[in-house]
Amino acid sequence: MPSLHPKTIEAIRTYENDLLANWRAGLESTGAARGVGEELLHRETNQMLMLLVEASQNGDTSNIGSATWEKIRQFLEQVSRSRALQGFDSQHTATFVFSLKQALFALIQREFASDPLLLTEQVWMISELVDALGMHTVRTFQKSREDVIKRQQEELLELSTPVVKLWDGILALPMIGTLDSQRTQVVMESLLQKIVDTGSEVAIIDITGVPTVDTLVAQHLLKTVTAIRLMGADCIISGVRPQIAQTIVHLGLDLQGVITKSNLADALALALKRAGLRVVPAAD
Structure with a gap:
């Protein structure tokens, strides 16, 4: 069962503030933080990182559909629905997750600089994990948008048939x-x-x-x-x-x-x- 190395999880905990700062900076540079309040952005990034560490301790990083990853899946579904209702597009929502890669890669490269094989393994696992979480976010966002469009169509139908x-x-x-x-x-x-x-x-x-x-x-x-x-x-x-x-x-x-x-x-x-x-x- 592939899981993150204990040293990776420990590094995330130790340098949590720096990691979060780099992640938010990446969100700012890509425009993914635009339209999202600073307080909300801090709360969402803090919560996601906490849930990621919690699930990574015992979870199989290649299977985010398992019960271990349920909390972070629910969190991402909530974020996706919120973004969809606010009118953001799927790229904006997906970038919220994908931009975490760069911050994590920088941290892992520093921690495993002396062990290239372990570095490569951890980078690959993190990449696959974040990609899977990002795709789950996109799928949820698309379903939420479809629900919004369907509801709007039903409302238009009702408005177009006044009794x-x-x-x-x-x-x-x-x-x-x-x-x-x-x-x-x-x-x-x-x-x-x-x-x-x-x-x-x-x-x-x-x-x-x-x-x-x-x-x-x-x-x-x-x-x-x-x-x-x-x-x-x-x-x-x-x-x-x-x-x-x-x-x-x-x-x-x-x-x-x-x-x-x-x-x-x-x-x-x-x-x-x-x-x-x-x-x-x-x-x-």
């Missing part, structure tokens, strides 16, 4: 852009939840802002209409322009039983009529 209360018991959902499976799911969930929360009996889906309607889009609309009906509410699709009507006919899509209107105003008038209401001019 508007037009009147007591009447909801409207203006659609803008193309419909796909993911967006249809968000639309269905938010609209059905709003129907439950408000006790609405009529839902209007306005597709004025939908550029084209193909077979897939029509299927998504039909699924949404079916789900609304299962909730005990009626659904009206508005914004059916002549081009969209022709496309639906040419595609041979069956929208029988689905109430459609050319614009939102007509759909609202129909919804009010179903609710036993009508709009009249105000008295002079």
Whole structure:
């Protein structure tokens, strides 16, 4: 089981302050410390070096996936997630780990100057160890960025499908852009939840802002209409322009039983009529 030489670990402990100073200087020179507060940088470098020494005493340096390295893995995952949320890139985050090499190499060269074979062995082991920790950091950073992007996409989908209360018991959902499976799911969930929360009996889906309607889009609309009906509410699709009507006919899509209107105003008038209401001019 390859592990760092006891003399290497002792040297790191003895010259800890010098090692940390050289590491931070390297971070400053590469720009990896830019945007990170001085207090936070000192805390992170101190903690990582402490965890590195702790794991190196009994840990196999060629297997950072073992339980011995769990604490330092968790620490690096925390750093990666923090950097990702702050908007740093993967290179900036990886450099935080990789820049430790230069400081460690300088220390090891001084300690093992009289033993070239042991020097080479320790330099190689440290290089592989830091590389493995750095790659773990990059992988965690990429996953964190993917999670951030996914969450932002979900938030954008929610913002792009606002459910508007037009009147007591009447909801409207203006659609803008193309419909796909993911967006249809968000639309269905938010609209059905709003129907439950408000006790609405009529839902209007306005597709004025939908550029084209193909077979897939029509299927998504039909699924949404079916789900609304299962909730005990009626659904009206508005914004059916002549081009969209022709496309639906040419595609041979069956929208029988689905109430459609050319614009939102007509759909609202129909919804009010179903609710036993009508709009009249105000008295002079």
